[in-house]
Amino acid sequence: MSTAEPGPNAAFYVVLNAGSGHSETELRCSTIRDVLGAAGRTCHLEIVRDASQIGDIARRVANQAKEHEGVLVAAGGDGTINAVAHQAVLQGCLFGVLPQGTFNYFGRTHGIPEDLADAVRALLDARVTPVQVGMVNDRIFLVNASVGLYPQLLEAREHDKRQYGRSRVVAILSALKTALGRHRPLRIELETEGHTRKLRTATLFVGNNRLQMEQVGMEPLTEAVEEGELAAIAPRVVGKFGMLGLLVRGALGRLGDAENVVAFSFKRLRVRHAALSPRRRIKVATDGEVTRMDMPLEFRVVEGRLRLLKPVPVPEAAPDGERAPAGARLA
Template identity: 45%
Template sequence: MKACPTIDPAAPLQFVINAASGSSAADSKRELIEGVLQAAGRRGELHFCQPADLPQVAQQATATALASGTAVIGVGGDGTMNTVAQFAHAAGCAMGVVPQGTFNYFARTHGIPADPAEAVQQLLGCAPQPVQVAAINQRVFLVNASMGLYPELLEDREAYKARFGRSRWVAFWAACVTLLRAQRQLRLHIEQGDSARDVRTLMLFVGNNRLQLQHIGVHPQESAAENPPAEQPATAPLLTPSAGRITAVMLRPIGTLAMLRLMLHGALGTLGEAPSVEHFEFEHLVVRPTLTPGRRGVKVAYDGEVARSTFACWTSRCSC
């Protein structure tokens, strides 16, 4: 990888902020960020946008940051971070994070505070460090990507939240409904190194975040030279299961009773022990789904954002 870029403290940091939550929240974020910058004697440009405009704004902010020798900062949840990361990684621009989501696995892995004022203060004193990201084809993801059951679960969760409101109980109920209904099986041709196999599965989930994998009970093999705590300080690199490797989790087709047992394993954080679950590590994986006539592809979720794909080349990369 290229050396991490240096940051010019005189250049204004480029903040990309998802303003979907409303004008009052946007005003609050503006006051908070500008207050921290002013107190530190630093400059910043704040770019508020609606979700539909987020890719264009992130691309423009990244180009500005790269040209002026500074960093682009994503402010929001996993979807916002994923969008900003696409352009920052492709351009070789340094990227910072101010988490505003629910789980914030990427931020927590780096020890970035959940409080936005503290997160901005920490950014002002940090130098760029390399972290491991992963990608499907050319699309980067920070925490996880998946096809099959998990994208369906995400879409159902958003539909239930739109109807009943945002709460953990609504999300839990939506997950139960998704898991217990009849599921469509995926037929995948998987190539890893010199080996290839055909599998039937309900889900292929790929994790690039040790903390999330540990929370669901999948414990990747740690490299001998690295044994870090679960949550890293902000200046430390992201350490995944083994350097340069990411973890795949596959769920074999199962019936309703076995699915209930699987849900219990998930609730107890022992998913990796379930007999219907297979997990393995890799650096590069080629996945070709078998499509029925009329299907344009399978749904793929990247850090919570759902799209479609007919071919998937999964790999690990490094970025700053």
């Protein structure tokens, strides 16, 4: 796939998730238009006010970007970025990101500023970099995908946020309530590189993000993701106190020290039900969005299909105040 840079007058086709409210949305829109307008660049901005429409909107805007050799841009959290990136991969568009979510794992991993105006300016001087994505069946994921307890946790969190408000405290308490509640463990069969194992677990979590692996303390898997693989984490079934212990270890960045966790890396993984009467469909979370998929599940790496506009690293200042040599990167 070509990694050609965008033309000097390439237009930006922005899909923006309305998120928190009218006034905030208007401020974000004006910031994007003002920064691009000051640089003499054209901006076509589409606002997503109904989350259920984001797939259709992203598809339509991606078609426009492809037709006019423009840049498709996602403005929102990891779920919004996923939906727009999916269309960028399908259409072969250049892809830009304006992170506006809570965690912003994808944007932070690739050095994209979290301040909106700075992120827009970074698009203007960015360079095209092929980026690895994960796939589960026919859906891509940029950060993670999972089955079992984690999709239930996400659904419960959204329900509680609608009822009690969007805050980190609500998110944490909701996660604890779900993780320590009653749930049916998964009985699955994993097949990778000709090897098969059966596993009983609360959840199977597949990561595609170095930063997230670092935060929970899975250093070997961090290296694997950097080298073009996906990372699988599956806690063995434990009691409520055992689950609480795993959650605490993850929060402290020490999950890699836990004895009751199966962890490995892979290029391709097939997941089947091991039960005698398996369900044909299962809930799967991809970058925070929950859908139902047919079993078996096929996880795999797709290299270089997403052509990301990535900010140019800023050279460090040398200790004596001189500029560092070209190519030096910020830590």
